[in-house]
Amino acid sequence: MEATLEVDVGLDRNEPRRAVEEFERFALEHELPMGLTFKFQLALDELLTNVVSYAFEEGARDPVITLVLQVADGRLEALLRDNGRPFNPLRDAPVPDLDLSAEDRRVGGLGIHLTKAFVHTLSYERVDGWNRLNLVQPLAAHREDQT
DSSP: OOEEEEEEEOSSTTHHHHHHHHHHHHHHHTTOOHHHHHHHHHHHHHHHHHHHHHSSOTTOSSOOEEEEEEEETTEEEEEEEEOSSOOOHHHHSOOOOTTSOTTTSOSSSHHHHHHHHHOSEEEEEEETTEEEEEEEEESGGGGGGOO
């Protein structure tokens, strides 16, 4: 099976949710495992919300956020691209102190922490003014979810 979906994401605060809903339809249509779908929904919602909220200055000219999803070669791959300010969430996001209560914990970092826990392979690069975050998950690891 091979399938691709490309979603353009706007800067409105509701756009991450819309993009995640498009991913959910794509996942159902291509019978992706439910556990994988759930984990990717959480990761994509968190990552896209951060890009929409923080990647662009107020009044940014020509902001572009694109999510490309592909199922091929026994894996799900998501590429999140934006032309916002440089930010490597794998290196630059604050590390949450999970020993503290939610009320005492500093804001930030929990989403990327969960994404790292949920997604098999994450990589980031900055190329020609674009942030590129790639998420890869083998489908076989989640086949037992299908019941």
